[in-house]
Each structure stands twice: as C-alpha cells, then as structure tokens.
Amino acid sequence: AQSVAQPEDQVNVAEGNPLTVKCTYSVSGNPYLFWYVQYPNRGLQFLLKYITGDNLVKGSYGFEAEFNKSQTSFHLKKPSALVSDSALYFCAVREEFMKTSYDKVIFGPGTSLSVIP
Amino acid sequence: GAGVSQSPSNKVTEKGKDVELRCDPISGHTALYWYRQRLGQGLEFLIYFQGNSAPDKSGLPSDRFSAERTGESVSTLTIQRTQQEDSAVYLCASSLDDLYEQYFGPGTRLTVT
Incomplete structure (x- = not known):
C-alpha cells in the first residue's frame, strides 16, 4: 500500500533564509x-510534480523539489523564503501503475510553514 | 478557462437536516474527488470517481454520506441528518485522470448548528 509522510507539523524560517x-x-x-x-x-x-526524468523539479513561485529514490523523499525547497510563502503545504503520492480501481493519490497530513519577517 | 466550481460557498444548517453540496469539475476531467478539511487540518479523503468505474467510497465516514456523479460532469455530495461534527470545509477536485495534478474548487464551508 502506498503512503506519504510529512514529519514536521510546523516549520518556521526567517525571511530571506532557505526553506525546506x-x-x-x-x-x-x-x-x-x-x-x-x-x-x-x-x-x-x-x-509542482515529479513523474519521470530530472530529479530536480521546478514549480510555481520559485519552489523546487528534489526526488531522491534511495531515501524515498521529495522535499520541497526554496532558496530565499518570503513572508507570503506562509501557508499549509501538502505532499501527495501515487503509484505509477494502478493495481486496483481503488488506487488513487494519497495526501500527506500537511506542514504549516511560517516565514518570520 | 473555467476552474472547478462549488456551490454553495457557505451553508449553515440545523442539526438533523439534509444538505446537498455541488461540484462542477473542469470539462474533460475524468477524475473527481471529494475531501473534507476541518479547520487547520489536513485533507480527509471521502470519495473518488474515475470515468465510468465504480466510485471508491472507502473514505465516507458513515452511511449518512453519499455522492453521485453524472457521467463525467457534475457531482453532488449529500449528507443526511447532519451532525455538528460534520461542520467543515468540503473540497472538490478534478484531474484529467488520476495520473495528473488535481485542481481544487474553493470549497463549501458547512456549519451545523
């Protein structure tokens, strides 16, 4: 069965610092x-999404994520955080090949990001 | 183009009443999802429609909840005999199929008094 975890409920970062x-x-x-x-x-x-190809995926608002198969991770990153990035972030996963009609995208529990001025 | 729309945007109802929530997906999207989100919480999967396949109802919390979808268009989520714990934002999303990203509607905020 597929699953996804976001180990941090809350992430705080200072404006201008990199965020993960x-x-x-x-x-x-x-x-x-x-x-x-x-x-x-x-x-x-x-x-943003990763399907195949380059492990580093670029998305909207300057965000990027790196797919790491050996660590089974897909961390979201941004080089310089903005206060306006403060939001709730959800990771989601799906198996490439659907084995049953009940296979579907699974969402993680979410991480609340606060960017401090 | 038009995104996913949901109606009503807000619904206040008395405990014990039935409510219907509507979702209009993006045209051509075969996959449609309903989620529930309590304040500050994550997404709780409710039901999933994919094309003409039987829907995945595994997330419906009780038999008071049901949903229908007309072909590959509008979907209705019905909650019978509403309870206060049903108060939440109900989100609908659609995608080209379930290999693609989901596009979410603005949600219906349900308050049961």
Missing part, C-alpha cells in the same frame, strides 16, 4: 509525486 519542507513516501513501484499549497483562506493550488 520534508516529504517521504512509500510505494511498491515508481512514484508520481506532487506538492500543493494552501494559502490562508484560499483554496489548494498545485505547485
């Missing part, structure tokens, strides 16, 4: 990996 939001996953085959962001009082938005 962690995600680890478990699938039996190859993963499709996604990051979504939920800004306060706004809907969920897609940030």
